[in-house]
Amino acid sequence: MTAFKKIEDHLRKEAKNLLEGGKVTLVLAYARGFDEKHPVPCVVKAAADADHLVFNEYCTYNMARYLTRYPVGTKIAVAVKGADSRAVVQLIQEGKVRRDDLVILGIPATGMKNQKTGEVIDAKTTASTINPVLYDVLLGDEIHGVKAGSPYDVLAEFEGMDKDARWAFWKKEFERCIRCYACRKACPMCYCDPCFMDASRPRWADKSPTDDGTLMYHLTRFYHLAGRCIDCGECSRACPVDIPLHLFHKKVAKECEAMFGQAAGMNIEDKPAMANFKGEDSDQMLG
Numbered sequence: 001m002t003a004f005k006k007i008e009d010h011l012r013k014e015a016k017n018l019l020e021g022g023k024v025t026l027v028l029a030y031a032r033g034f035d036e037k038h039p040v041p042c043v044v045k046a047a048a049d050a051d052h053l054v055f056n057e058y059c060t061y062n063m064a065r066y067l068t069r070y071p072v073g074t075k076i077a078v079a080v081k082g083a084d085s086r087a088v089v090q091l092i093q094e095g096k097v098r099r100d101d102l103v104i105l106g107i108p109a110t111g112m113k114n115q116k117t118g119e120v121i122d123a124k125t126t127a128s129t130i131n132p133v134l135y136d137v138l139l140g141d142e143i144h145g146v147k148a149g150s151p152y153d154v155l156a157e158f159e160g161m162d163k164d165a166r167w168a169f170w171k172k173e174f175e176r177c178i179r180c181y182a183c184r185k186a187c188p189m190c191y192c193d194p195c196f197m198d199a200s201r202p203r204w205a206d207k208s209p210t211d212d213g214t215l216m217y218h219l220t221r222f223y224h225l226a227g228r229c230i231d232c233g234e235c236s237r238a239c240p241v242d243i244p245l246h247l248f249h250k251k252v253a254k255e256c257e258a259m260f261g262q263a264a265g266m267n268i269e270d271k272p273a274m275a276n277f278k279g280e281d282s283d284q285m286l287g
């Protein structure tokens with residue numbers, strides 16, 4: 001079981017020291033919401049406010065989401081769990097943030113819970129990334145000995161369906177989409193400004209939640225995230241109608257890993273799979 005209180009104490013101390021010492025301009029982490037089961041993303045800019053920071057099993061937000069909101073060159077400390085650290089690595093690979101501008105506060109954690117349902121989410125989303133893959137300061141002890149399955153185990157049921165059943169499944173799910181774009185807002189890899197959906201010249205898709213427009217939004221987003229999704233599951237948790245978007249992203253991630261031999265954000269030395277060409281790359285489409 002993760003020692004959440006110990007991590008919280010360490011987080012406050014590090015944030016205070018970094019801000020007092022002028023090493024960073026701001027700290028991205030978590031603060032208490034309307035109760036302790038509903039913490040919220042938090043930006044701390046003054047050392048005196050560091051004691052407002054919290055960490056517990058409900059701190060599921062991926063704080064890497066907020067890195068691209070600040071100009072390159074801003075010195076930022078960011079609290080990251082395993083999958084969140086993969087987002088930081090991927091953003092560095094894509095040139096959206098600079099490693100030198102960051103102090104990465106790594107948090108090894110298991111037993112994280114969905115704020116809405118209380119369900120433990122480890123196996124559904126970040127099963128393979130318990131410890132941060134990149135950090136400057138580790139706020140807890142590395143976790144070893146936890147039997148983590150493949151992150152793709154949750155796909156078994158869907159991979160067992162034939163194409164018609166899969167299509168029927170996703171068609172039904174997308175009919176429930178109200179196009180609030182919370183999935184886009186929560187995703188650390190959705191940083192385009194403007195998003196293609198918001199462009200009016202050209203107008204790529206119907207902006208109201210029509211079947212065609214909704215399909216265009218999701219299929220294009222799935223394609224844009226190919227080889228880039230770091231499996232945090234935030235898109236699904238942000239969705240007010242609980243569409244299991246992470247399953248589709250996992251399927252694409254699984255195929256990308258099989259084709260290109262790398263998973264998004266796992267190694268800072270990698271180049272983004274979709275922006276790099278190797279002679280031995282597969283040209284097969286997997287089923």
Ligand code: SF4
Pocket residue numbers: 186187188189190225228229230231232233234235236246249
């Ligand atoms: S698509 Fe979903 S699971 Fe993937 S990085 Fe974005 S929010 Fe996380």
Ligand code: SF4
Pocket residue numbers: 176177178179180181182183184238239240241242243245
């Ligand atoms: S968060 Fe859910 S309802 Fe909102 S746009 Fe995304 S899939 Fe649709």
